[in-house]
Amino acid sequence: MTGVPLVRAEATDTQIQNLIDLAASGQEKARQALLNHACERLLRLTRKMFHGYPNLRRWEQTDDVFQNSMVRLHRALADVRVESVRHFFNLAAVQVRRELLDLAKHHFGPEGGGKHHHTDGQPADEEGGAVHAAAEEPDDLDGWTRFHAQVEKLSDDEQEVVNLLFYEGLTQEEAAGVLGISFRTLKRRWQSAKLKLHEELNRDRER
C-alpha cells in the first residue's frame, strides 16, 4: 500500500528531495516552494472540509475567510528559518491544522450559521452533523473539527507522522526520510496514531 503522494504538480520526487536539501541549506526559493506546498495543502484540505457545504457562501458574504487564512499561513511561515525540513513541515502542518480549526469554528462555532443551516435540504440530525460512524472520514464541519482536535492530542511522535502524511501529503518513504527513522518504524507509528484516533473519536461519539 502506498502512502499519500506529495501533491505538487510541478515537482518529481527527486525535485522534492532537492527542494528539501536546498531549503535546509537556506535557499530562499526552495523555502518559497515549500511554503507554496503548505498553502496548497491548506487549500486542498479546506475544500475537502467544506465539501458537504457547497452553499457555504450563503453565510459568508462579507469576508473571504479562506484567503485570510492563506495570508495568515504565509505570514506564519514566511519568517521561519528552515532549520530542518522536519522542523518546517511540522510547523507548516500545525499552522494548517490551526487554520482549518479556525475556519471550522468560524462556520460552526457559536457565531457560525452553519450548524443550523443544512444546505442540502435534508434534515439535520440533533447534533447538527449527518449521522455518521465515528472515525470514518468526516463529512461535515463538526466531524472535521473533532478530528483536527484529536490529532492535537496525539503523542509528539504520532502527531508528527500524521502531520507529514496527512497534512503535508508526503509519501511514507519521504516521511521516514524526513524523520530519519526506518520505514517500519514509521509504519508502526502511523498505525498507532490511527488506532488512537479511532479510539478517541469513538469515545467522543459516545459522550
Place this chain on the structure above:
Amino acid sequence: MTEKDEELLADLLLRSEEIGHDTPASELCRDRPDLTNELARRINALKVTSWLDNPIEVPNIPFEPKTSTPYEARILAGRYRLDDLIAEGGTAQVWKGYDLELQRVIAVKVPKPSRLGSVAGFIAEARRVARLKHPGIVPIFDTRGCAVQPDREGAACFLVSEYVEGGSLADLIAKGPILPADAARFMAEVAEALHYAHRQGFVHRDIKPANILIDHHGRALLTDFGIAVAADEAPGPSIGTLRYMSPEQLEGKDVDARSDIYSLGVVLHELLTGKLPYSSAEPNVLRQEIVTGAKIGPVGLSAELRHICSKALERDPAGRYSSSAQFAAELRRGSVPQSRRWALARAIVAVLLLVGVGRMIWWTRNNGHVDDKPLIKKAVTVEEALAQGTKNFDLKYYDRAIENYTQAIELDPNNAEAFAKRGACKFNSGQFKESLADFTRAIELDPKNAEVCTHRALAYASLRQFDPAIADGEQTLKLTPGDPEPYKDLLARLYSNRAADHATANRFTEAAEDVTQAMKHAPKAAIFYHQRGSCYFNLKEYAKAEADWSVAIEREPTKGAHYLHRGYCWQALGQDQKAAADFEMAKKLGEK
C-alpha cells in the same frame, strides 16, 4: 496487556497490512489465539481509518459555475492562484488569477477534462500558440500539465496568459451600439493580428466577440487560440461557436484562413448592425441558414462597409477576401474616408498655393522697371496711357493702372495690350471674374499672345474652372514651342488641380488620368506621384499606388508622408514586414 503483547500486535498489524486486511485475525493469531479479538478489533479500526491513507480527494466542483465560490479558489502548480471565474465556455473556463512568483495578475484558461483530447496534445498546441508574437495577440506566459489525475485536481492542464484589463468585445456589444468607425477599427486590428497568425500557419477557428479583448487604450486583441490548429495539420473536429462559424467549417470541410475571414465578417456585421447575419435560435435551422448562405443584407451602412461585410460573408471562400490583411486594409480605408481624402485635399491645397505664388512671380519677372511715384496726369495718347499704366502697375497701384488702361482703350478700342494689362490689374487685385472679359478681348485681338493665354488660364483656375483653364494652358504651349518650361509647369498644376476636384467628387479614375497628364508636363515633380498614388489607393489598385509612392520616396526621401502612404499599400498587399518598415520610417521622419 503486556508491552511484549503490544509489540506482537503491532507486528501482526503490519503483517496484516502487507498481506491485506481481509486475512482473518484468527489466522494471524494462530500461535496466540488469546490476542485474536484484540487484533480483529484493531484491524477493523485500521479499516475504518483507511481514508487517512487515501489521497485527499476533492470533488470536481470548482469547475461547475454554481459552486465557483472563493472557497474553491486554489493554486495551480504552486504558483498560479485562481481568483475569479471570468468566462466559461463549452470547452474551458477562464479565470482571473495571480502569479504568486512574479506577483502579477494573469488569466488562466483551464480546459474541461471532458472536452480535452489529451493533456500532451493541449500542451503541445499551447506551445505552438505561444510562438505567436504580435501586439494584437494576447501573449501566453506558461502552460502546464498537472501531475495529478484530472478527477482529483479538476484541472488536467492549464494555460497562463496576460490578463487584459478592459473586457471583451462581447461585453462592449452588450453595453450598446458601437460607432461604425470604432467597429471598423476594432475589426481591422483583429484582422491584422489574424493575418500574422495565418502567415504562421494558424487558423483560429473560433473568432467571436468573446475572443476579442478591448484593452483600456481601446485596442483590440485577439485571444484564445485554444482550438486553433496549425493549418497544415489534419483537420480536427471543428469546434467553434455556431453563430460565427463559416459554412465550410460547419460542413466539416477543410478550413483555411478564409474561414476566419468569414467569422470576422459575422462579427463585423454584428458590430455594425447590432444583429447577426443568421440568427435563428434553433441550432439546426441556424446551421442550415449558414450552410446555404440564404440571405445577407446588412442595411443602413455606407456602401463601402456594406461591400466589405458582404464580401467577407461570401458563401464560397473563393469569393471572400484572400487575406485578412486585405480585409483590414479595406476596413481602414472604408471607415476613414474623411481623413484619407483630407490627406489628398491637403496635397491639392499645396498645389493651389503654388499656382498663386507662380502668378505673382511671373508678373514681376516680366516687368522690370521701378519708380516710386504713381503717375496721375491724364494721358493724351494711347502710348502715354499705356506707359502710365505700366508704371502704376509696377508700383502695384492697380486701380490707377486700371484707369490708365481704360483711358488707353477709350483712345484705341482695339488695343490688345490695353485689354491684356487691364485684365492683369483686375486679376492681381482679386477681380478674377472681371479680368476674364479683358483677357478674352485681348486674345480675340491678339490670338498668338501666349502670355495673355496663360493669364486667362490662371483666371479660370482661380475661379476653379479647370476645363477652360487647361484648354488655355494647352493653347499656350502650342504658341510657345521655344521656351515652354514655365507654361508646362503651370499646365501640370492645372491638371493636378482638376484631378483634385475629381477626387473630391470620388471620380478617382479621371483624377488619376489628370495627374498622369500633369506628370507628362512636369516629370520631375514628386508631388504628382504622391497625388496619383492616392488616386490608385482609392481605386484599390494598391500595386500601382505602391509604385507611385516608391517614386515619390525616391525623389523626396525625407518626406514621412510618402512612407506612411506606401506603408498602407504594403498593408493592403499583405506585405506586413514592408509595411512595418515604412511606418517605422514615417515615424522617424515625424509622420504619425
